[in-house]
Amino acid sequence: MELGEEIAQRTAFGQALVELGAEKPNMLVLDADVGPSTQTHLFGRAYPDRFIEVGIAEQNMVGIAAGLSTLGFVPWISTFAVFMTKRAGDQIRNSIAHPKANVKINGAYGGLPTGRAGATHSAIEDLAVMRAMPNMIIMDPADPREAAVCARLAMEIEGPVYLRTVRCPVPVIFPEHHKVEIGKAVKLHEGKDVAIISSGMMTPRALKAAEILEGQGVSARLLHMPTIKPIDIEAICDAAESIGAIVTVENHSIIGGLGGAVCEVVAEYAPCRVKRLGFPDVFLESGDDEVLFSRYSLDIAGIVSVAKALAEGGKKNK
Helix, strand or coil: CCCCCEEEHHHHHHHHHHHHHHHCCCEEEEECCCHHHHCCHHHHHHCHHHEEECCCCHHHHHHHHHHHHCCCCEEEEEEEHHHHHHHCHHHHHHHHHCCCCCCEEEEECEECCCCCCCCCCCECCHHHHHHCCCCCEEECCCCHHHHHHHHHHHHHCCCCEEEECCCCEEECCCCCCCCCCCCCCEEEECCCCEEEEECCCHHHHHHHHHHHHHHCCCCEEEEECCEEECCCHHHHHHHHHHCCEEEEEEEEECCCCHHHHHHHHHHHHCCCEEEEEEECCCCCCCCCHHHHHHHCCCCHHHHHHHHHHHHHHHHHHC
16 A cells, blocks of 8 residues: 555455455454455455355354354454444444453445445444444544555454444545554644544544645644543543644544444533534434535535634633
8 A cells, every 4th residue: 555545445444354364364244245245255265164144144254253253253343334333233232342242343335335325324323333332342444555554453352342444535644554553543733722523534634734834824633532432531532731722633523423322421521612523413404425425524625614714712811
């Protein structure tokens, strides 16, 4: 991968599974009839005896994986995030999260980008659902390299992990040998006027926005959160106390995801002004991704505008 190259996270995830399969003979992959879409079919080609196609039976897939984990296998289960967290939510809660089963979950097609499949396929509530489950670690990688890093990290963790991947190409922003630490933010831009806290595919956009803001005389600190749960309380409190103005940016509903997590931390430990950028309390429409992103200020121009307004408002209040 080269910096700036646009690669779909699903492709990086599928390739990472193949590499991990060579290293971990007890690793299995289960898929709910979307292997070519989520790219788990790459693992199936490489290790057909360790790939289980369950068909459109997400609940059964979860139960099978939970059972296999008791026999010493480390299963990955994969399907679209909207089906994984809603249709199979009960099974994930009772068969994986509650007993701390060593099962790794790929919620593919996270957020808006679903190939124009519309409201039935857009997963803008999945992080909220999974955050509420005890024992669940949640990863929301920014680029394809981090998606692969998170897949590898998930295999090092004993217990449930939810990895969120997106369908669309995302620019590579992290260098080779990039590392992710559970519960720790990655500071990508330093600033003192406003803090931008982002996750997932919004982070490359937020990085561009921070650079544009700098050219406009606004100093923006950018924190990327590769893990939504646990979240970096220390980094959030430092931004709240030293800057006093935070914009959260996520490819998810503003309810219960990154914005909700940041607001919970700020309200309890370090009150400050927070503006949440994400999808409001609506079901999304079917249409061009970028048209819909811009409607909710989730394009680069929107992030710049909102962050600049918050920063300038803070200066007036000082």
